[in-house]
Amino acid sequence: MSALLSVSDAHVSYGKVEAVRSVSLEVADDEIVTIIGANGAGKTTLLNAIMGVLPLKGATAFAGTDMTPLDIEDRVAAGLCLVPEHRELFGTMNVEDNLQLGAFRIPKATAARSFERVYTLFPRLKERRKQLAGTLSGGEQQMLAMGRALMGAPKLLMLDEPSLGLAPIIVADIFRTIGELRAAGVSVLLVEQNAQAALKIADRAYVMELGEFILSGSAKDIASNQRVAASYLGFQHEGASGI
Amino acid sequence: MNTTIMLFLLQDGITNGAIYALLGLALVLVFAVTRVILIPQGEFVTFGALSYAMLATGQVPGTAKLAMAMGVVAFGLDLFEARRSLRPRRVARAVALNIALPAAIMALTYGLAGPKTPIAVNIALSLLIVAAIGLFLYRIAFQPIAHTSVLVLLIASVGCHLALQGLGLVFFGAEGLRGPALSNTALTIGPLRFTGQSLAVYGLTVAFIVALWLFFGFTLMGKALRATAVNRLGARLVGIRTTLSGQIAFLLASIIGAISGILIVPITTLYYDTGFLIGLKGFIAAIIGGLVSYPLTAVAALLVGSVEAFSSFYASNFKEVIVFTLILPVLVLRSLAAPAVEEEKD
Numbered sequence: 001m002s003a004l005l006s007v008s009d010a011h012v013s014y015g016k017v018e019a020v021r022s023v024s025l026e027v028a029d030d031e032i033v034t035i036i037g038a039n040g041a042g043k044t045t046l047l048n049a050i051m052g053v054l055p056l057k058g059a060t061a062f063a064g065t066d067m068t069p070l071d072i073e074d075r076v077a078a079g080l081c082l083v084p085e086h087r088e089l090f091g092t093m094n095v096e097d098n099l100q101l102g103a104f105r106i107p108k109a110t111a112a113r114s115f116e117r118v119y120t121l122f123p124r125l126k127e128r129r130k131q132l133a134g135t136l137s138g139g140e141q142q143m144l145a146m147g148r149a150l151m152g153a154p155k156l157l158m159l160d161e162p163s164l165g166l167a168p169i170i171v172a173d174i175f176r177t178i179g180e181l182r183a184a185g186v187s188v189l190l191v192e193q194n195a196q197a198a199l200k201i202a203d204r205a206y207v208m209e210l211g212e213f214i215l216s217g218s219a220k221d222i223a224s225n226q227r228v229a230a231s232y233l234g235f236q237h238e239g240a241s242g243i
Numbered sequence: 244m245n246t247t248i249m250l251f252l253l254q255d256g257i258t259n260g261a262i263y264a265l266l267g268l269a270l271v272l273v274f275a276v277t278r279v280i281l282i283p284q285g286e287f288v289t290f291g292a293l294s295y296a297m298l299a300t301g302q303v304p305g306t307a308k309l310a311m312a313m314g315v316v317a318f319g320l321d322l323f324e325a326r327r328s329l330r331p332r333r334v335a336r337a338v339a340l341n342i343a344l345p346a347a348i349m350a351l352t353y354g355l356a357g358p359k360t361p362i363a364v365n366i367a368l369s370l371l372i373v374a375a376i377g378l379f380l381y382r383i384a385f386q387p388i389a390h391t392s393v394l395v396l397l398i399a400s401v402g403c404h405l406a407l408q409g410l411g412l413v414f415f416g417a418e419g420l421r422g423p424a425l426s427n428t429a430l431t432i433g434p435l436r437f438t439g440q441s442l443a444v445y446g447l448t449v450a451f452i453v454a455l456w457l458f459f460g461f462t463l464m465g466k467a468l469r470a471t472a473v474n475r476l477g478a479r480l481v482g483i484r485t486t487l488s489g490q491i492a493f494l495l496a497s498i499i500g501a502i503s504g505i506l507i508v509p510i511t512t513l514y515y516d517t518g519f520l521i522g523l524k525g526f527i528a529a530i531i532g533g534l535v536s537y538p539l540t541a542v543a544a545l546l547v548g549s550v551e552a553f554s555s556f557y558a559s560n561f562k563e564v565i566v567f568t569l570i571l572p573v574l575v576l577r578s579l580a581a582p583a584v585e586e587e588k589d
Contacts, residue, residue: 069328076482088477090470105482
């Protein structure tokens with residue numbers, strides 16, 4: 001298994017407070033990996049550090065090259081893309097402009113194909129293409145954030161809480177789309193509080209608690225783990241193994 | 244007052260207002276992209292104007308050497324910043340931008356400067372020199388502190404203004420200069436006489452407004468600049484280099500400043516410190532436009548120009564006072580209309 005992204009012994013601190021401690025993870029080609037954990041476990045911090053938004057102590061390699069000296073912009077060019085928790089859209093610009101800027105680092109011809117792809121994945125965005133991003137509903141904003149990230153034709157898409165604050169029917173839609181990405185050759189690193197939905201589509205999972213990984217394994221094993229079931233899936237009894 | 248005088252004043256006001264509009268637009272542009280309130284905008288005006296005036300007399304202005312010196316400093320900063328990963332391509336780019344470019348501009352200036360150089364060449368040279376200074380000014384003074392608060396950036400901006408003004412005194416001396424007119428043709432409509440110079444002012448202002456509108460509305464680079472202004476982190480996450488956006492904003496601002504200077508130096512005598520006052524009037528227009536709106540800024544600039552023209556006719560001693568007092572009701576209204584917001588951290 002050749003790892004697309006590999007992080008080893010990563011530490012991230014805010015001043016003296018260490019939010020992520022000695023974390024190692026790998027994502028292979030065409031794989032969906034999820035990190036689940038409670039609020040404040042350090043999941044968002046870890047993603048931001050992998051992207052280069054926060055300084056990370058430790059080794060990170062992407063597609064075989066050392067990422068330590070690279071800026072955010074260079075990591076984007078290398079094919080790593082983050083859809084942040086707050087989406088960070090260009091609110092006063094329309095949907096089409098937001099998507100076009102997502103393809104800022106790739107050639108124009110490729111960008112046209114990306115447009116097709118994103119509009120097929122999210123037909124709603126095509127309907128709303130002249131609307132300002134700031135006036136979209138929460139679900140549409142999440143679609144736009146994912147669409148904008150996909151415009152850059154990333155090899156690995158990192159999603160931070162894509163289900164946050166969305167209605168269940170839209171969450172189902174978003175997760176279905178994440179599943180489709182694998183077929184399109186995009187690996188996904190997914191951070192979620194909605195553990196149940198995340199474990200259903202993921203191949204492998206890491207469980208994070210207080211800045212450390214306490215468990216890792218195939219999504220199936222994790223889902224049937226008693227401790228995980230009790231803390232994150234809302235099952236109280238032995239019956240959890242039956243999922 | 245009769246209609247003729249009124250028309251004359253209005254014409255005068257609109258000519259000045261057009262210049263203020265250019266400067267106001269540049270201020271809005273720079274603030275939107277970098278959050279810097281560009282006090283040294285006035286120095287771009289004087290540097291452009293006086294470099295052009297000096298070139299017209301056949302001398303090489305000191306600004307060419309300043310651009311070279313600033314390029315060397317910028318190169319040093321680039322190397323220092325990239326010290327941990329000195330890839331050949333990165334170094335080559337730094338050399339090309341920071342050393343080769345200003346060296347070429349300086350060589351061109353020394354090569355072409357002379358008493359018989361055509362006006363167009365002199366204009367091109369002064370624009371090149373000031374553009375390089377604007378570019379390096381961002382690299383040296385603002386890029387290293389790009390993440391700090393608006394107040395810190397403003398203080399740096401005032402510092403740059405003082406430094407550049409002092410250098411202006413060194414380069415151009417305390418005496419004022421005038422440059423040759425762009426054209427000597429004139430056009431008479433009724434009682435009004437339009438010189439080629441003032442027509443050039445109108446034409447270029449309109450052209451710049453249209454060009455900026457096209458650039459920001461329809462080109463990918465323009466949209467990227469806007470995106471940087473709307474959401475810095477979002478822009479970085481799609482791979483837009485915010486430092487590049489800042490450099491482009493400063494480049495445009497310095498070129499606009501220099502053009503304004505070249506447009507007015509044939510009309511009025513400019514001193515090394517005149518630019519500041521002119522820039523401030525552009526600033527008032529930009530403030531009236533809320534530092535965000537290009538059309539509102541342009542309209543406000545015409546208003547500022549007209550108020551200035553009329554007050555210099557009626558109460559010439561109080562001309563500046565009246566113009567700068569314009570800003571007070573605007574600030575009061577704006578602060579009443581918008582609740583105070585804490586500056587967002589990014």
